[in-house]
Amino acid sequence: xxxxxxxxxxxxxxxxxxxxxxxxxxxxxxxxxxxxxxxxxxxxxxxxxxxxxxxxxxxxxxxxxxxxxxxxxxxxxxxxxxxxxxxxxxxxxxxxxxxxxxxxxxxxxxxxxxxxxxxxxxxxxxxxxxxxxxxxxxxxxxxxxxxxxxxxxxxxxxxxxxxxxxxxxxxxxxxxxxxxxxxxxxxxxxxxxxxxxxxxxxxxxxxxxxxx
Amino acid sequence: xxxxxxxxxxxxxxxxxxxxxxxxxxxxxxxxxxxxxxxxxxxxxxxxxxxxxxxxxxxxxxxxxxxxxxxxxxxxxxxxxxxxxxxxxxxxxxxxx
Numbered sequence: 663x664x665x666x667x668x669x670x671x672x673x674x675x676x677x678x679x680x681x682x683x684x685x686x687x688x689x690x691x692x693x694x695x696x697x698x699x700x701x702x703x704x705x706x707x708x709x710x711x712x713x714x715x716x717x718x719x720x721x722x723x724x725x726x727x728x729x730x731x732x733x734x735x736x737x738x739x740x741x742x743x744x745x746x747x748x749x750x751x752x753x754x755x756x757x758x759x760x761x762x763x764x765x766x767x768x769x770x771x772x773x774x775x776x777x778x779x780x781x782x783x784x785x786x787x788x789x790x791x792x793x794x795x796x797x798x799x800x801x802x803x804x805x806x807x808x809x810x811x812x813x814x815x816x817x818x819x820x821x822x823x824x825x826x827x828x829x830x831x832x833x834x835x836x837x838x839x840x841x842x843x844x845x846x847x848x849x850x851x852x853x854x855x856x857x858x859x860x861x862x863x864x865x866x867x868x869x870x871x872x873x874x
Numbered sequence: 875x876x877x878x879x880x881x882x883x884x885x886x887x888x889x890x891x892x893x894x895x896x897x898x899x900x901x902x903x904x905x906x907x908x909x910x911x912x913x914x915x916x917x918x919x920x921x922x923x924x925x926x927x928x929x930x931x932x933x934x935x936x937x938x939x940x941x942x943x944x945x946x947x948x949x950x951x952x953x954x955x956x957x958x959x960x961x962x963x964x965x966x967x968x969x970x971x
Contacts, residue, residue, distance in 0.1 A: 663904040668918035694962050702963060706956030707883040713951040714890035717928055717944050719897040726906040727898035744959075751955045755947065760928050761920040817903065829913050838911060842903040865879055 663820050663843070664756065665771055667764030671827040678823065679769030685777055686750055692743035701740060704868065708736050709748045713755070720849050728846030731775050731816065734783030734809035735854045738801075739861065739868055742784040749776035770823050779816040783808035798862055801869065802855060809854035810847040817843030884952060891944030894928070895937035 670678075697705075712732030719727035732752070736745035750772050756762040763771045783805075790804030821839035825832040861868055901909060908914040925931065925943045933939035 663902065665904065666917040667920070668916045669908070669913070690962060693959070694966050697959060697963050699963065702959045703878070703880045703956060705959040706952045707880045707887065709955035710884060710887040710948045710952035711890070714887040714894070714944060714948045717894040717897060717940075717947075718890060719900070719902060721898040721900060722903075724906075725900045727900040727902050729897075729902065747958065747962075748955055751958065752951060755951055755954070759924045759950070760943065760947065761923055761926040762928070764918065765920070820904065824913075829916060830907075830911050834911050835907065838907040839903065842906060846903050 663771075663774065663817055663839075664753075664763030665767040665774075665820060665823070667766045669764075669827065669829050670767050670770055670823055671829075674823050674827045675766045675769060677769075678773040682750075682769045682772040682777065685746065686772070689743040689746040689750075692741075693747055696741065697744060700868075701744070704740065705744060705748060708732075708739065709751055712736065712748065713752050715853065716752070716756075722842070722845050722849070726842060728813075728843075728849055730850055730853050731779050731813055733775060733779035733816075734787075734805065734812045734850065735857050737780040737784040737812075738787050738805050738808065738854075738858065742780045745780035745784070746776045749780060770820070774816040774819045774823075778819045779812040782815040783812035786811050801862065802858060805858045806851045806855040810844075810851040813843050813847035813850045814840060817846075887948050887952070888945060891948045892941050894944040895940045 712730065712735070715730040715732060717729070719729045722728050733745055733749050736748045740748070753763060753768065753772050753775060757765060757768050757771070786808035787804035790807060791800040794800030794803060817839045818836065821835045824830050824835050905914065908917070920926065925946070928940055928943045928947070929936060930939040930942040930946070933942065
């Protein structure tokens with residue numbers, strides 16, 4: 663759901679740029695305080711994995727495809743602030759090198775896929791691990807539900823920006839974006855669940871409780 | 875050099891990039907909505923192109939051009955984020971001393 667240039671009006675693009683820029687500088691401070699040494703390579707490989715996985719569009723229905731966002735996996739493994747930085751780097755590279763997502767829309771794309779997706783997945787994951795216990799089951803359910811919801815909520819944020827910009831009416835763009843991304847989110851849930859299962863088998867120590 | 879767990883994760887990411895020509899070329903969720911609801915023509919193309927649409931320029935075989943773009947992107951992202959994380963962390967230790 664990388665927004666190209668031309669879909670957002672100046673006010674929306676500027677507002678989301680400002681919000682994202684402020685959020686990123688706070689994220690740098692949080693990561694500076696909390697990142698452990700063993701998490702430094704994890705940040706690099708997660709970003710590489712997310713970038714590569716985002717290239718692999720999977721078929722949904724009716725000639726539509728979707729791809730992983732990856733914010734949920736990053737937020738669960740490293741906390742939401744580190745996830746924001748990872749997603750921001752991926753989105754900037756996609757915009758500058760691969761012309762995926764517009765330059766003027768970059769602030770909105772970071773707002774949706776770095777902030778909204780990371781934090782929604784993280785809080786849902788936390789909710790489920792407190793409900794079901796911080797064990798394999800709770801983590802997997804929380805991760806899967808959080809991943810699905812992160813795609814849906816990011817797409818809703820995207821739809822709201824399109825509607826505010828006057829690109830498409832609210833009653834049209836909200837259900838259309840929400841509907842198709844509720845399906846694409848199933849892919850996000852499956853990939854996130856599989857990746858989490860792998861991490862829990864191979865490196866369970868990476869999944870220690872994170873502070874927000 | 876000791877073999878570390880995250881080497882596997884990095885190799886897996888590069889393998890994913892190699893598989894990228896197999897990806898669905900259908901429009902994604904936002905593009906689908908933009909086409910169906912009639913606002914796709916509002917999209918402006920980028921003012922400059924580097925490796926536009928994940929196809930490395932000047933290579934005739936499109937699968938190969940996509941794989942190359944994917945490997946370059948994966949390597950660049952890994953380097954940038956690893957470096958950034960290291961930098962952010964190292965500034966703390968400098969302050970603590």
